[in-house]
Amino acid sequence: MMYGLLEERKGNILTLSDVMSAGKADYVIPDNREDVLDVLDFLHLTGLISVLKSEGKVWVVMNKGILLTEVNGILFAPETFKEHVDLASNTGIVSVSGLTRLFPKYDPDMLICFLKNMELCQEMNPSFLRTTNLHQLAVKKEEEGGKEGRGESLLFFPCLLSTDRPDEMTGQVYQFGWCLQCTSKHHFFPPRYFHVLSLHFAYKLALPQEGDKLNRYCTFWKNGLYWFSGYGVGSLVEIVDESQCVLVMMSCEKGYSDNMVSLRRDLIGEVMSVYKESCPSLEVKELVIDPKELAYPVNTPG
Structure with a gap:
């Protein structure tokens, strides 16, 4: 009733x-x-x-579908669409005030809560930027917003990142490679898959905070991320082959192979879990990459 x-x-x-x-x-x-x-x-x-x-x-x-369609149409419209809004820098970071201007009829708290529940973004404190290489962005926000700008929360949208793969990623050699590949040429991992997956990695696999020491360091680009665990293991996750394949690559320092095996299980488990939750209708297969073919960028198995 x-x-x-x-x-x-x-x-x-x-x-x-x-x-x-x-x-x-x-x-x-x-x-x-x-x-x-x-x-x-x-x-x-x-x-x-x-x-x-x-x-x-x-x-x-x-009907959350109606609201999600409206949000997608405004926030995530491709540059070639007339609806496209240049909301974020290539960092994927958006101010709450900027978001409010786009959705004046909605309560900002409601909208942020909805976006976080849909796992499209994560709220950030501006002071966090001062511990990263984005500190100039924090200074700019303060200059633009004065005293009010200093206390304004920021939102991180992985989907709004526009940077290409960093040059330092090319040529790296890994000890393990695995991929989840679409078996139909008509199937693709949707953008939201990478958004959700990257946020899961950031908050499930980050090292515990130690005072002011930043342990959540990673390198993000528009279709991938790389981080070093602090326990001798480097991990790369990237959506490749025109969004038809999720690539997982791992390297480890001498004496840390056990740590890599343990983390590998967690990474692949998370990739599969998010796949089953967000796009279970895709037909996929799991493949282990030949150790002789692990120079990055790698040619994924056909």
Whole structure:
């Protein structure tokens, strides 16, 4: 009955106040906030609606597909499309104020919560940039925004990166290579696959923070990333062959082969897990690359 009442409300996004005022003579919405949230959480689990929560605020998205289509059409339109917006530098970092200007009719907290839930971005504190080679971007943000700019959060979208593969990646030699390859010429890994996969790697495999020491260092480009684990193992993950193949390459320093074997299991497991969650309809096969063919860039098996 609750779902039927929500369907009758105008609009795809409802606040908790909208929900609690949706009652009719034959069905009274409980006055207790927690009781209403329990019902909404149940409907969320069934997949009928999406419930977003952020710092005490609650929104109900009746059809997340509609909102996702709108977001994709504005944020991720290719440069050749008239809808394309030059929102980010080639770092993939976007300010919250910049995002708000593009979606003036939406609550910024709701929109950020939705984007994070869809695993399209990760929120960043500007102070983080000062510990990276992006510190000049942080200075620029402060100059543009004054005191307000200093406290503004930033969002990192892997999908908005536009840099090509760094030159230092070319010519490296690895000890292990594996790939997940589409078996149909009509199948491709969608852009969101790499977005989700890279964020999973960043937050599941990062080393623990040690004071001010930055342990989450990696090199990102538009279709791949590389990082050194700190335990003698280097890892590269890249979408290649015109988005038809996920390539995993690993190297290790002398005496660290056991660490590479352990991390290899985690990397391949994550690649497969995200594939099954985000694009299970793709027909794929797993291939181990001949150790004699591991000079990078590698020719993936046909």
